[in-house]
Amino acid sequence: MNEPxxxxxxxxxxxxxxxxxxxxxxxxxxxxxxxxxxxxxxPGEQPRDLKAWLISVAWRKFLDAARAExxxxxxELAVEAEPPGGPVPAADDTLRLYFLCAHPTLPPSSAVALTxxxxxxxxxxxxxxxxxxxxxxxAQRISRAKRRIAEVRLDEPGDLATVLRVLYLVFNEGYSxxxxxxxxxxxxxRQLATLSDEPxxxxxxxxxxxxxxxxxxxxxxxxxxxxxxxxDRSCWDTELITEGVAILQTALARDRLxxxxxxxxxxxxxxxxxTASETDWVQIVExxxxxxxLTGSPIVRLNRAVAVGEADGPQAGLAELAEIDPTxxxxxxxxxxxxxxxxxxxxxxxxxAEAARAATSLAERDHLTRxxxxxxxxERKSPPP
Numbered sequence: 001m002n003e004p005x006x007x008x009x010x011x012x013x014x015x016x017x018x019x020x021x022x023x024x025x026x027x028x029x030x031x032x033x034x035x036x037x038x039x040x041x042x043p044g045e046q047p048r049d050l051k052a053w054l055i056s057v058a059w060r061k062f063l064d065a066a067r068a069e070x071x072x073x074x075x076e077l078a079v080e081a082e083p084p085g086g087p088v089p090a091a092d093d094t095l096r097l098y099f100l101c102a103h104p105t106l107p108p109s110s111a112v113a114l115t116x117x118x119x120x121x122x123x124x125x126x127x128x129x130x131x132x133x134x135x136x137x138x139a140q141r142i143s144r145a146k147r148r149i150a151e152v153r154l155d156e157p158g159d160l161a162t163v164l165r166v167l168y169l170v171f172n173e174g175y176s177x178x179x180x181x182x183x184x185x186x187x188x189x190r191q192l193a194t195l196s197d198e199p200x201x202x203x204x205x206x207x208x209x210x211x212x213x214x215x216x217x218x219x220x221x222x223x224x225x226x227x228x229x230x231x232d233r234s235c236w237d238t239e240l241i242t243e244g245v246a247i248l249q250t251a252l253a254r255d256r257l258x259x260x261x262x263x264x265x266x267x268x269x270x271x272x273x274x275t276a277s278e279t280d281w282v283q284i285v286e287x288x289x290x291x292x293x294l295t296g297s298p299i300v301r302l303n304r305a306v307a308v309g310e311a312d313g314p315q316a317g318l319a320e321l322a323e324i325d326p327t328x329x330x331x332x333x334x335x336x337x338x339x340x341x342x343x344x345x346x347x348x349x350x351x352x353a354e355a356a357r358a359a360t361s362l363a364e365r366d367h368l369t370r371x372x373x374x375x376x377x378x379e380r381k382s383p384p385p
Contacts (some may be wrong), residue, residue, distance in 0.1 A: 007121030
């Protein structure tokens with residue numbers, strides 16, 4: 001059977017079982033068993049109504065497990081009396097399941113893993129491979145998350161902000177192992193945006209699409225990071241950009257601005273510029289002003305300092321930087337960039353080297369080390385004052 005099609009149905013099927021009386025962990029386990037059976041079916045064994053088939057098989061799996069536990073006999077008899085057929089509001093159940101998996105009582109890492117498992121339909125092995133951890137470690141993380149929300153009813157979910165944050169965490173993991181987490185996050189965000197009437201859900205989807213459109217140009221053939229200004233814009237996915245901008249415009253028209261819409265607007269302005277020099281930095285600063293009002297985030301303030309440096313000159317950017325906590329991640333790299341723009345090549349090279357030593361990834365460290373060497377070389381070649 002078609003694996004992507006099956007995964008699309010997972011959250012709705014789990015939601016049906018939970019609504020019928022199964023606890024979340026038992027429902028999720030039963031649906032996973034049903035998925036395995038579906039994937040093992042031969043080409044001629046595909047049922048006409050795949051969703052109804054999954055519900056039926058998963059429900060039987062749940063009842064079999066319930067019968068094996070004497071302590072659950074009373075609840076089994078109660079739920080067994082309810083006929084398994086009849087229409088089910090799939091969209092409603094799916095949306096509630098999103099919220100349940102991203103419940104505020106769960107730490108972010110657990111919420112991400114549970115969302116990928118229950119809503120995304122990924123196996124524990126796939127999730128573990130994507131996060132580069134042993135399968136046993138990921139299984140424990142998912143089990144702990146299930147136990148933690150065991151007492152949470154389906155009608156007592158978390159809030160949308162938590163759901164969106166979890167999906168954005170998934171997206172930011174990008175690609176590793178045999179699961180493309182960025183693509184998976186976009187798939188789930190599409191589903192959430194369809195189910196939800198909130199413009200921020202659409203804003204997050206637009207943001208993901210606009211960032212994903214530049215994915216192939218972010219690294220060179222040798223794996224080196226390529227800064228935005230140096231990326232080959234002919235490699236950007238114009239279809240994703242067009243879709244992202246259209247979704248964003250529809251969301252902004254609702255006049256209920258949120259942080260993901262503001263971030264998407266900034267990404268759209270970068271995507272709209274034919275060249276780096278034609279970027280509308282003045283508008284980008286204005287959007288950072290909006291984003292800062294919405295979040296108060298020091299990281300937003302840091303990114304705004306870069307935008308001010310582009311719009312009003314490096315000295316203006318450095319003045320903004322002077323008001324920001326220097327212990328922030330990327331602060332030193334931003335200071336190096338603005339110092340170089342201002343012509344202070346010696347201090348800029350030193351700052352690039354310092355930023356490289358503090359880098360948290362090998363690719364970022366290599367990039368900043370090369371920047372330090374490049375600026376140091378330029379300093380030596382420049383005429384004395």
